[in-house]
Amino acid sequence: MTIEQPPIFREVGVEEAKQLRDAGYRVIDVREPVEWDEGHLPGATLIPLADVASRIESEVPDHDTPLLVHCLSGLRSARASAILNQLGYRTVVNLKAHLNDWRLAGGAWEEPTPLLSPEQRRRYSRQVLIPEVGQEGQRKLLDSKVLLIGAGGLGSPIALYLTASGVGTIGLVDDDVVDESNLQRQVLHSTDRVGMKKVDSAELTLRGLNPETRVIKHEERLGADNVERLIGDYDVIVDGTDNFDTRYVLNDAAVKLRKPVVHGSIYRWDGQVTTFIPFAGPCYRCMYPTQPPPELAPGCDVAGVLGVLPGIVGLLQANEVFKLLLGVGETLAGRLLLFDAAGTTFDEVRIWRDPGCPACGDGSTRPEASADAVAAAPAGPAR
Numbered sequence: 001m002t003i004e005q006p007p008i009f010r011e012v013g014v015e016e017a018k019q020l021r022d023a024g025y026r027v028i029d030v031r032e033p034v035e036w037d038e039g040h041l042p043g044a045t046l047i048p049l050a051d052v053a054s055r056i057e058s059e060v061p062d063h064d065t066p067l068l069v070h071c072l073s074g075l076r077s078a079r080a081s082a083i084l085n086q087l088g089y090r091t092v093v094n095l096k097a098h099l100n101d102w103r104l105a106g107g108a109w110e111e112p113t114p115l116l117s118p119e120q121r122r123r124y125s126r127q128v129l130i131p132e133v134g135q136e137g138q139r140k141l142l143d144s145k146v147l148l149i150g151a152g153g154l155g156s157p158i159a160l161y162l163t164a165s166g167v168g169t170i171g172l173v174d175d176d177v178v179d180e181s182n183l184q185r186q187v188l189h190s191t192d193r194v195g196m197k198k199v200d201s202a203e204l205t206l207r208g209l210n211p212e213t214r215v216i217k218h219e220e221r222l223g224a225d226n227v228e229r230l231i232g233d234y235d236v237i238v239d240g241t242d243n244f245d246t247r248y249v250l251n252d253a254a255v256k257l258r259k260p261v262v263h264g265s266i267y268r269w270d271g272q273v274t275t276f277i278p279f280a281g282p283c284y285r286c287m288y289p290t291q292p293p294p295e296l297a298p299g300c301d302v303a304g305v306l307g308v309l310p311g312i313v314g315l316l317q318a319n320e321v322f323k324l325l326l327g328v329g330e331t332l333a334g335r336l337l338l339f340d341a342a343g344t345t346f347d348e349v350r351i352w353r354d355p356g357c358p359a360c361g362d363g364s365t366r367p368e369a370s371a372d373a374v375a376a377a378p379a380g381p382a383r
């Protein structure tokens with residue numbers, strides 16, 4: 001037979017609790033973190049009931065500190081108060097009232113800082129509903145900076161969808177002007193903008209789509225002299241370049257600065273996508289250690305490109321960017337995705353880090369190129 005000890009802590013209503021708080025009682029909130037996040041007493045210490053016994057000593061070492069304990073209704077906090085008594089805290093007072101009554105009586109209250117404004121909650125509502133995104137994920141996107149190398153065929157769908165989705169900052173590197181022959185696939189631009197700088201045309205389109213996204217125009221050609229400055233400020237780099245020189249320059253700088261690069265390339269009916277995450281997966285040089293001769297990489301103006309192909313490949317790249325920014329899903333790091341538009345088929349080849357890679361290797365000698373990498377000849381242009 002057990003004899004229940006009567007509680008030796010006091011229980012008070014809202015008015016007295018307000019006075020005790022004003023008098024310097026330390027407020028202990030024993031609710032759960034999700035409840036806390038919806039609002040709490042200013043200056044309170046959150047220790048969920050289950051953790052009270054293990055954490056109170058480190059939070060409040062002095063057993064003479066007067067404690068005002070509360071939860072939502074006064075039940076959990078009564079149990080917490082009994083525990084605190086047993087642990088030797090001499091002045092324990094339980095708020096035996098509902099928190100709503102506390103707030104109605106004008107008790108001090110701190111609203112949570114909203115992650116999203118009401119406008120943002122409306123605009124991104126369909127995306128925020130996805131459990132892996134939520135308001136926190138949307139906040140991440142809004143705080144993210146993505147650099148697109150090229151505002152052409154691949155850059156167009158990528159920029160449009162990242163902007164629509166609420167990526168906060170989009171940088172565009174392009175020194176070209178809109179040409180009539182671009183319009184068949186470069187959907188950022190339009191007929192009335194022929195002759196306009198692509199970065200200006202892109203900015204107009206993106207601003208119309210989502211005024212909240214900041215567009216940073218880099219009207220220059222990416223090269224060895226400016227690459228580190230260009231990519232240094234961004235979280236993710238998207239490669240929509242049209243030549244191999246640029247790809248190697250971008251790769252080496254991205255490895256050095258540890259920036260993930262989402263790679264895409266297109267050629268007539270064929271597209272390739274992969275993601276390079278420095279030191280966590282292979283880099284472009286691991287995949288293609290030597291640069292092919294220029295005649296193997298004819299531009300769109302020579303080889304031609306199917307209008308929808310950059311749309312498909314670009315959106316696969318945008319999807320990679322999303323996963324990188326949100327830290328969810330599985331990226332294409334170490335996998336080269338091959339798309340054949342003519343047959344509507346996807347294939348995948350494994351790509352491995354090369355220990356002898358001059359960019360990301362550890363200096364050991366390079367083994368023979370893997371059969372997979374050889375089979376997947378580099379696709380050429382991308383605009």
Ligand SMILES: [Zn+2]
Pocket residue numbers: 282283284285286287353354357358359360361
């Ligand atoms: Zn490498």
